[in-house]
Amino acid sequence: MSLRADWPVCAEQSYGEVNQLGGVFVNGRPLPNPVRLQIVELAQLGMRPCDISRQLRVSHGCVSKILARYNETGSILPGAIGGSKPRVTTPAVVRSIRDYKQGDPGIFAWEIRDRLLSDGVCDKYNVPSVSSISRILRNKIGSQSPHYESIKPGPAPLQYGHVYPYSSYSGPGAPTASRTGLPRSWHNILGFRAFMEPPALSGSDGHAAKVEDWTSVTSMPSMSGRPFPSGINAAEKTSELNLKYPQQHSSGLSGYVSACAYSPPNQYSVYGAPATNYMSPGHHWQAQSSSLTPIVAGWQQEASSRTEQHKQNNTENNRRRCKKAKEKMSHKVINSIKKDKV
DNA sequence: GGCGTCACGGTTGAT
């Protein structure tokens, strides 16, 4: 099985750089989905990450990251790149702060913060920091008429609702909602992405459209029959992608569908597994980190008890090993490139 | 030797 037969090896063949393993990558850009799929597929076939790394010529850090993300989210797709955080100081929040301040001129910023939480104006994810509140008091309220919105230029204030729930927001006029129809960081918060927001996704301009190379996924034999969220404008960037990652569509991925948890569009999960999978008590989304903490702590304790001599030896050994490995690898790569050119 | 993690230099998109 030669899975990388279609993977460009020489830098001259495509736009991109060549890593230590001889694989081509575009700095700053995600690996093409077929390669991501292969990584997951091979892992599920029992291949070790280090072998996958060598086979696909993708750094082991990348393989590790993709597999970790897949294990965590059930998706192979990269995250949404670019954009800005949504504002937390929405007009509604500013109005509330103003009201609190007017009701009690001596109120402290931290008290306002508590009240925003207790009154349900904000939740713990979007409540402004104390310094933000201070800034609002200073800049927006201190020097402003009580009718903040009325003097605000531009279109009528958006109806943000009383909170910014990451998990339940929907509807028009979302803060910082741009053509995606969804604030970017809501896709991203804690790794929860578009599956949180069915309406926006199913729209013609949902987040999925921003995922770089949908075309390459949907065009694959194993995926072509799979339904995807509607309105994906994958053609948008196809030409660019093809330029950067030529010859990437021919890999055989017939076994993928069963392996990878792509879900039908009615589950609104661009990133794979249905939202319920993430929300179910059985999934240790956040519990994971806490359950690991003692282990990490123990490891750190152990590590700190090592003698300096031991550490130095380890470092020195590691350097030697790396150097050797590099030399070995560079020979391999050179030979491989020579072969491929011939 | 394998693997998790992180700094780095890069890209992207919203503001």
Added chain:
DNA sequence: ATATCAACCGTGACG
């Protein structure tokens, strides 16, 4: 139109 910011990316190196 441009700059800034904050998200993301994969690589390469460390431990």
